[in-house]
Amino acid sequence: MSLVLLAPMEGLIDELMRELLTRSVAYDVSVTPFIRVTDALQPRRAFYRMAPELKQGARTNSGTPVSVQLLGSDAEFMAQNADRLAGMQPAGVDLNFGCPAPLVNRHGGGAALLDEPETLHRITVQCAQAVAGRVPFSAKMRLGVRDTGRCVEAAQAIASGGIQQLVVHARTRDEFYRPPAHWHLLGRIAEAIKVPVVANGEIWTTADYERCRAESGCADVMLGRGAVADPFLVERIRAVQTGAQPRSLAQDWLRLAPLLGEFWQGVLLKVGPRHAPGRLKQWLNLLRRNYPEAERLHTHIRAMREVGEIAQAMQQAGVL
Structure with a gap:
């Protein structure tokens, strides 16, 4: 079965x-956000x-393997x-050559x-x-900085360095997260390198998943915002892979509501009442797409802004 990564x-x-x-153990691997490497060995x-x-x-409580990502420009x-x-x-150890954030890019990273x-x-x-085969070694990139003219050259430079897998977000840095994703260009990269290419970018639905695979020729995909907007998208994709009928979105709010409540409690413990409302609204802003x-x-x-007021609203909505 084809891979699905978070x-x-x-x-x-x-x-x-x-x-x-x-939670459903449907992902093959989840990759952490980057650890920034500058001029020091991190503790x-x-x-x-x-x-x-x-x-x-290196697994979530449900058993999904967790790979850790590094970002920096100093090879040593x-x-x-x-x-x-x-x-x-x-x-796994993963290298970030795809972050589009201006602050990161100004310091020569991503x-x-x-x-x-x-x-x-x-x-x-x-x-x-340095990794010396002890754990899987991979990288993630975009199609370029301002345009896609050097995407194959960049992929070849990374792939020939010794990675075992390359995830390609099908946009340039300057396109940030604006649609569309240029899935068709991933096929050119896959033909030019000897390691598997994983397609990433603008996969929100099972229909997007099927179009991405058809246009890119890539068997494996990585889900980002689409997975956060529909936490059960990976399950729907697994159903497509096996020829089963995917569950409808309408069936899944009752499954999602307790996850929202659990997230809210976890965020309160992690970041406190000052920042917890923003994290909840961020997730809801994506979820409302579906x-x-x-x-x-x-x-x-x-x-x-007040935690108590938000908790009361969540209780009224049946989330807490």
Whole structure:
């Protein structure tokens, strides 16, 4: 069966969200958001902070393997951190060459490196040597910085450095998350390198999944915002893969409501009452794309700031 991976999304998918989204054990791997590497070897606590699952065999409570992502532009320090991380036995070490955030790119990280194939190759080679086959080794990239003209060259530079899998988000850095995703270009990359290519970007529904596979020629996919907007999308995709009839969205609000309540309680413990409302609204804002009940709850609490007031609204909605 083709792979389905859960994407690393800075500020959106943390260990709380990973736990809820992987509850059904339908994902093959979940990748953490990046750990920023500058000019130092990160302490072990930095890896545990980003991936507390490392303390329990690098798996979520439901058993989904968790790979940990590194981001940086200094090959030597990236390799040192890859070495330390590999020794902690994650489900994989992943390199981020796709982050479009302006702050990250201004400091020479993420997608900014896609204009520097030599740097991509040097980082990948040294990290591959550091990982030394102890755990799976992968990378994620975009189609370029401003345009897609060097996407194949960048992919070849990364792939020849020793990775075992390449995830490609089918947009350039400057396109950020604006549709469309250029799935057809992923086929060119897959033909030019010798490692499996995983398609990522703009997969919101099972219909998107099927079109992405048809246009890209890639068997495997990674889900990002689509998985957060529909926490059961991976199950619907698994049904498509087996020829079964996917469940309808209308059937799933009763399954989703307790997850929202659990998320709210977890966020209160993690970030406190000041920031918890923003995290809840962020998730509801994506969920309302698919669930009318989420739309109503989001509208109701959008102007609320007090935890008690929001909790009362959630109770009235049957979420708490």
